[in-house]
Amino acid sequence: MTRDDDRSNKNRFATIAVGTAETNTRLDRGGTNDVVPPIHLSTTFEWASGDDGNKHDYSRESNPTRAALEEQLAHLEGGEHGLAFASGMAAISTAILSIVPPGGHLVSSDSIYSGTEKLLTELVGGHFGVDVEFVDARDPENVAATVDSDTDLVWAETPTNPLIRLCDIRAIADIADDYDIPFGVDSTFASPYFQAPLGLGADIVVHSTTKYLNGHSDSIGGAVITDDDGLFEQLAFAQRTGLGNMLSPFDCYLVARGLKTLPARMEHHEANAMAVARFLEGHDRIARVQYPGLESHPQHDLACEQMSGYSGMLSFEFDGTLIELEAFIEGLEVFTPGASLGGVESLVEVPSLMIPDEVSHGEATAEIPETLVRVSVGLEDADDLCEDLETALP
Numbered sequence: 001m002t003r004d005d006d007r008s009n010k011n012r013f014a015t016i017a018v019g020t021a022e023t024n025t026r027l028d029r030g031g032t033n034d035v036v037p038p039i040h041l042s043t044t045f046e047w048a049s050g051d052d053g054n055k056h057d058y059s060r061e062s063n064p065t066r067a068a069l070e071e072q073l074a075h076l077e078g079g080e081h082g083l084a085f086a087s088g089m090a091a092i093s094t095a096i097l098s099i100v101p102p103g104g105h106l107v108s109s110d111s112i113y114s115g116t117e118k119l120l121t122e123l124v125g126g127h128f129g130v131d132v133e134f135v136d137a138r139d140p141e142n143v144a145a146t147v148d149s150d151t152d153l154v155w156a157e158t159p160t161n162p163l164i165r166l167c168d169i170r171a172i173a174d175i176a177d178d179y180d181i182p183f184g185v186d187s188t189f190a191s192p193y194f195q196a197p198l199g200l201g202a203d204i205v206v207h208s209t210t211k212y213l214n215g216h217s218d219s220i221g222g223a224v225i226t227d228d229d230g231l232f233e234q235l236a237f238a239q240r241t242g243l244g245n246m247l248s249p250f251d252c253y254l255v256a257r258g259l260k261t262l263p264a265r266m267e268h269h270e271a272n273a274m275a276v277a278r279f280l281e282g283h284d285r286i287a288r289v290q291y292p293g294l295e296s297h298p299q300h301d302l303a304c305e306q307m308s309g310y311s312g313m314l315s316f317e318f319d320g321t322l323i324e325l326e327a328f329i330e331g332l333e334v335f336t337p338g339a340s341l342g343g344v345e346s347l348v349e350v351p352s353l354m355i356p357d358e359v360s361h362g363e364a365t366a367e368i369p370e371t372l373v374r375v376s377v378g379l380e381d382a383d384d385l386c387e388d389l390e391t392a393l394p
């Protein structure tokens with residue numbers, strides 16, 4: 001699927017994102033005709049003799065507001081089943097821990113969000129004794145060389161946080177398929193608008209809905225989508241009965257509201273990110289810009305093949321000392337220095353300054369350069385963003 005071929009699907013995506021009258025009316029609107037479905041806060045639901053078991057009974061197990069969001073998330077990813085979690089990490093940990101047994105074997109891309117890295121090394125590896133192997137997944141041969149018939153799960157992030165590396169989803173899915181191993185993809189940076197891993201052969205897709213799906217930096221949440229009935233049953237049991245880490249009705253409402261503008265926001269994020277990336281690429285104090293939309297990105301061709309757009313995340317290496325870099329960050333007025341990403345406001349994060357304990361020095365996972373700056377390009381005016389960088393850069 002190329003960028004252009006996929007454009008024809010964009011209208012359908014937008015219709016699902018906004019929610020049609022049909023999907024909205026699946027929610028019980030309490031006898032009113034609200035265009036915005038109500039938030040069902042009730043923890044319990046009245047039982048009546050003769051109930052056929054299809055209704056909700058207790059909100060940890062299922063809730064009307066959550067069920068509607070989960071159905072919409074599944075549609076947006078082109079999948080069968082969706083689950084909404086209390087955070088991206090809740091989604092990732094539930095997926096991994098319910099698939100990989102203690103003492104099992106997991107192969108993961110070595111460029112990965114620092115929270116997932118900690119989960120894999122300290123909890124999954126350290127506590128549950130899973131043999132976790134990190135590989136440079138930019139080359140699928142590295143995955144092929146590490147996977148064997150005892151592997152329980154292949155895991156990858158693409159594009160990655162914060163190095164903006166890609167992996168070939170279809171090639172890795174084929175390798176996992178040869179061994180009948182599930183393959184999970186964290187597609188948070190792309191959003192379902194620009195990347196559809198299930199269509200490329202992945203078995204599970206996860207998102208931190210905290211980022212683009214909610215999009216307004218006011219809700220922590222996560223999602224898992226799968227086509228596989230067996231995996232869905234396993235994960236739903238772990239979430240609803242065992243771990244109880246589902247998304248609250250109010251946060252479900254916020255994510256559903258965010259989804260309505262996802263296509264419009266993603267188009268704007270991408271256009272702004274391209275403008276910022278080109279500006280940075282031309283600046284003499286910037287050593288390297290990683291943005292999949294730039295021809296200079298080593299995996300630009302792969303981005304064109306497997307993504308229908310390049311999203312709003314980029315990173316760059318500042319050519320100077322950490323002290324100069326700190327002064328540059330402090331000089332920014334439109335960009336806000338801070339963690340997280342995918343919201344309407346532009347954010348910059350320097351991992352070595354802001355989260356030094358979590359920065360990978362390249363022992364197991366990919367090294368994060370000291371002067372790397374990660375940028376979440378928001379929806380402000382692109383000229384203001386570039387001028388802000390120009391003014392603050394030495």
Ligand SMILES: Cc1ncc(COP(=O)(O)O)c(C=O)c1O
Nearest residue numbers: 087088089113161188208210221
């Ligand atoms: C790629 C990626 N996956 C997962 C997460 C975790 O999401 P959350 O903070 O919602 O738990 C993050 C958070 O930054 C992320 O960047």
